[in-house]
Amino acid sequence: MGQSKNLSFMRSLCMGSIEQDMVLPFPQMKVSEKETLSTVFSSFESWLKPKTAEFRKWDRQGEFPSEFIQEMRDLGLFSLIIPEEHGGLNLSNTGYSRALQELAKYDGSVAITAGAHSSIGMRGLVLFGTPEQKQKYFPKLVTGEWIAAFCLTEPGAGSDAASIQSKAVKEGEFWVLTGQKLWITNGGIASFFTVFARTDGPEGQMTAFIVTKEMEGVSCGPHEDKMGLRASSTTTVHFDRVKIPQENILGEVGKGFKVAMKILNSGRSGLGGGCVGAMKHVIALSTKQANERVQFGKKIGEYGLIKEKIGQMVVDCYASESVVSLVAGLVDQGYEDYAVEAAISKVFATECLWRAADEGLQIASGNGFMCEFPYERILRDCRVNRIFEGTNDILKLFIALTAMNDVGKQLKELSASLEGIFQDPIKGFGLLSEYGLKKITQVTKVGGVKSSFSKLHPSLKAQASIFENGVRGLSVAADRILRKHGKNIIHKQFATKRLAEIMIDLFVLASVLSRVNSALSLKKNENQKQNLEKEVEILNSFSSQVHSRIQSHFAKIDDNDDELIKSLADHALKHEKYIWDNLTEPTS
Ligand SMILES: Cc1cc2nc3c(=O)[nH]c(=O)nc-3n(C[C@H](O)[C@H](O)[C@H](O)COP(=O)(O)OP(=O)(O)OC[C@H]3O[C@@H](n4cnc5c(N)ncnc54)[C@H](O)[C@@H]3O)c2cc1C
Structure with missing residues (x-):
C-alpha cells in the first residue's frame, strides 16, 4: 500500500531492505x-x-x-x-x-x-x-x-540482441527494411510481425516496427525440423526492401532495444505459467504411474526413491507457481521495475519443469523412453524453455549484474561520503548515503533499515528468519564480491552466477512465504485446512533446501575450484577434445 511503483523488490533486497509491502498480501485473481x-x-x-x-x-x-x-x-x-x-x-x-x-x-x-x-x-x-x-x-x-510473431533473433545475433544487422533506412516517407530473422515462432502462420532493425542515428541504434504480411518483400522460410514443440511453426522471416510507413513505428525511433526488453519482461508470466501447467501434468502422469506399476511385489510409489522424486516435483511446482503468480501480480499492480523478478521467475520455473520432466520420465523408465507415452515429448518440448526468451545463463548474469550495479553505485557514494568523514567528521556523517547508513545500521543494529519480514504470520517466524539471514548474507556477499573484483566483476561469471543463484532462491522463498502467509489468514473448511498443512510442509521443505543451497554458495565465494575448472575448460577448448585415452596412455 502506498508503495512507490518504481521500486524493485530484488534491487532493494541486495541493499539489505525487505520491501515486504510489495509482496504482501499474495496477489489474488479477481x-x-x-x-x-x-x-x-x-x-x-x-x-x-x-x-x-x-x-x-x-x-x-x-x-x-x-x-x-x-x-x-x-x-x-x-x-x-x-x-x-x-x-x-x-x-x-x-x-x-x-x-x-x-x-x-x-x-x-x-x-x-x-x-x-x-x-x-x-x-x-x-x-x-x-x-x-x-x-x-x-x-x-x-x-x-x-x-502475431516477434522478430528479434538473427543468424549473428542471439543472446547479443543489440548486434542485429537488419537495417531500416528512411527513404522519403517510408522506412525501407532489409534483413533476415531466425527461428521465429509462428513465422509460417503470422501476418503481423513486431520487427527490430537498426536505424543508426543520433536517437539510438534500434527501432521496433509493425510489419504485415501483405507488405511487399515479406516472406518466410520452411518449417524448421525441431527437437520439441514440433507442431508449432518456427521459420526464418525475410524482409527484402520492405517499405514501412512512419506510422508503423512502435514506441520511439532509436528506442527499439528498450521496447524489445519491455516486451520480453512483460511476457514472462506467460512462459512461467506454461511451465507450471506442464509440471502439473507431469505430476498427474507420474503419480498415476507410480500407483500402478508394481516391482519387487510393491507399487513403486511405495519406495523412498520414487517418493523423493514426486515430493520434490510438488515442492518445485508450488514454488514455481508462487513466483510466477507473484511476478504477474507485481505487473498487475502497476510496478514498473520488475525485470529482475520476471527473469528470476523464468529461470526458476523453466529449470523446475526440466527437472520434473526428467524425473517423470525416470519414474516411467522404459515406458518413459517409448514414444507411445507422453514423457519423452514433454521432455523434448520443455527443453527450449531454458533457451528462448533469453537463455537462463544470460538471465542469471542479468539478475546479478543489475543488482550489483546498484550496490556498486552506492559503494562509490559510500567511499566518497567516507572521504568526507575523514576530512570533516561532523559534516561528513551528514553526507553518508542511504546505503552507508544501512551498512552502519546493519553492523550496529541501530536505525530504521527494513531488514525483517515482520508482517508475516507469527507461526512463520522460523522460515522468515531463514529468509532474513539469507538477505543479510546476500547484501554482505554482493558487497564482498564487488570489493574483491571491482569493475572486473563483469568478467567474473562464476562469482556472478553464484550471486544470481542466491537471489533466485531468496525471491522464490519470499514468494512461497507470501503465499503461505496469505493462505494462513483465510477462513477455511476442513478440507482446506488439510491442504494448508501440506502448504506449510512445502514451505518447510523449500526453506530448508534454500538454506543449504545459499550457505553452500556463500562458502564458495572465497573457497572454490573456479580457477581449476576454468583452466580445464581452456585446455579442452585449446585441443577441442578430451585428450585422455587408455589406448594411447603409457603402460608400466
Ligand atoms: C524453438 C525456438 C523458438 C524461438 N522463437 C523466437 C522468436 O519467436 N523470436 C525471436 O526473436 N527469437 C526466437 N528464438 C531465438 C532465441 O531467443 C535464441 O535462440 C536465444 O536468444 C539464444 O540465442 P542463440 O540460440 O543464438 O544462442 P547464443 O547467443 O549463441 O548462445 C549460445 C550459448 O552461449 C551462452 N552465452 C552467450 N553469450 C554469453 C556471455 N556473454 N556470457 C556467458 N555465456 C554466454 C548462452 O547462454 C548459450 O548457452 C527461438 C529459438 C528457438 C530454439
Whole structure:
C-alpha cells in the first residue's frame, strides 16, 4: 500500500531492505476473472482433451494442420490479452499466465502458438501502440485472422540482441527494411510481425516496427525440423526492401532495444505459467504411474526413491507457481521495475519443469523412453524453455549484474561520503548515503533499515528468519564480491552466477512465504485446512533446501575450484577434445 511503483523488490533486497509491502498480501485473481476463466477452461477441456492422440501425430508430422489453427481461432485463443473494447478477453497478467498454464497441460505446441502471439508477438502493440495502431490492428489480431510473431533473433545475433544487422533506412516517407530473422515462432502462420532493425542515428541504434504480411518483400522460410514443440511453426522471416510507413513505428525511433526488453519482461508470466501447467501434468502422469506399476511385489510409489522424486516435483511446482503468480501480480499492480523478478521467475520455473520432466520420465523408465507415452515429448518440448526468451545463463548474469550495479553505485557514494568523514567528521556523517547508513545500521543494529519480514504470520517466524539471514548474507556477499573484483566483476561469471543463484532462491522463498502467509489468514473448511498443512510442509521443505543451497554458495565465494575448472575448460577448448585415452596412455 502506498508503495512507490518504481521500486524493485530484488534491487532493494541486495541493499539489505525487505520491501515486504510489495509482496504482501499474495496477489489474488479477481473473482470476475476467475469466473471468466472457469468457463473458458471448460471449453478448453472439452476441445483439447479428446485430441491427445492427434497431438502426438502432429508432433511426429512436425506441423499443425490448418484446420486445427482455425479451431484455435474459433476458440478465441488469440484474444486473451486484447482489451474488451476491441473484443478481447482483456486478461490481467495473472489471468493470462493462468490461461497458458491450462493450455500447457494439454500440449506444449498449442501453448507456444497462443503464447508467442500474446506474450511477445503483439505485446508491443498492447504496451506501446498508439490509439490509431490499436484501432487498426486489434480487430484482426483478436480473431486470429492475423496471428502475431516477434522478430528479434538473427543468424549473428542471439543472446547479443543489440548486434542485429537488419537495417531500416528512411527513404522519403517510408522506412525501407532489409534483413533476415531466425527461428521465429509462428513465422509460417503470422501476418503481423513486431520487427527490430537498426536505424543508426543520433536517437539510438534500434527501432521496433509493425510489419504485415501483405507488405511487399515479406516472406518466410520452411518449417524448421525441431527437437520439441514440433507442431508449432518456427521459420526464418525475410524482409527484402520492405517499405514501412512512419506510422508503423512502435514506441520511439532509436528506442527499439528498450521496447524489445519491455516486451520480453512483460511476457514472462506467460512462459512461467506454461511451465507450471506442464509440471502439473507431469505430476498427474507420474503419480498415476507410480500407483500402478508394481516391482519387487510393491507399487513403486511405495519406495523412498520414487517418493523423493514426486515430493520434490510438488515442492518445485508450488514454488514455481508462487513466483510466477507473484511476478504477474507485481505487473498487475502497476510496478514498473520488475525485470529482475520476471527473469528470476523464468529461470526458476523453466529449470523446475526440466527437472520434473526428467524425473517423470525416470519414474516411467522404459515406458518413459517409448514414444507411445507422453514423457519423452514433454521432455523434448520443455527443453527450449531454458533457451528462448533469453537463455537462463544470460538471465542469471542479468539478475546479478543489475543488482550489483546498484550496490556498486552506492559503494562509490559510500567511499566518497567516507572521504568526507575523514576530512570533516561532523559534516561528513551528514553526507553518508542511504546505503552507508544501512551498512552502519546493519553492523550496529541501530536505525530504521527494513531488514525483517515482520508482517508475516507469527507461526512463520522460523522460515522468515531463514529468509532474513539469507538477505543479510546476500547484501554482505554482493558487497564482498564487488570489493574483491571491482569493475572486473563483469568478467567474473562464476562469482556472478553464484550471486544470481542466491537471489533466485531468496525471491522464490519470499514468494512461497507470501503465499503461505496469505493462505494462513483465510477462513477455511476442513478440507482446506488439510491442504494448508501440506502448504506449510512445502514451505518447510523449500526453506530448508534454500538454506543449504545459499550457505553452500556463500562458502564458495572465497573457497572454490573456479580457477581449476576454468583452466580445464581452456585446455579442452585449446585441443577441442578430451585428450585422455587408455589406448594411447603409457603402460608400466
Ligand atoms: C524453438 C525456438 C523458438 C524461438 N522463437 C523466437 C522468436 O519467436 N523470436 C525471436 O526473436 N527469437 C526466437 N528464438 C531465438 C532465441 O531467443 C535464441 O535462440 C536465444 O536468444 C539464444 O540465442 P542463440 O540460440 O543464438 O544462442 P547464443 O547467443 O549463441 O548462445 C549460445 C550459448 O552461449 C551462452 N552465452 C552467450 N553469450 C554469453 C556471455 N556473454 N556470457 C556467458 N555465456 C554466454 C548462452 O547462454 C548459450 O548457452 C527461438 C529459438 C528457438 C530454439
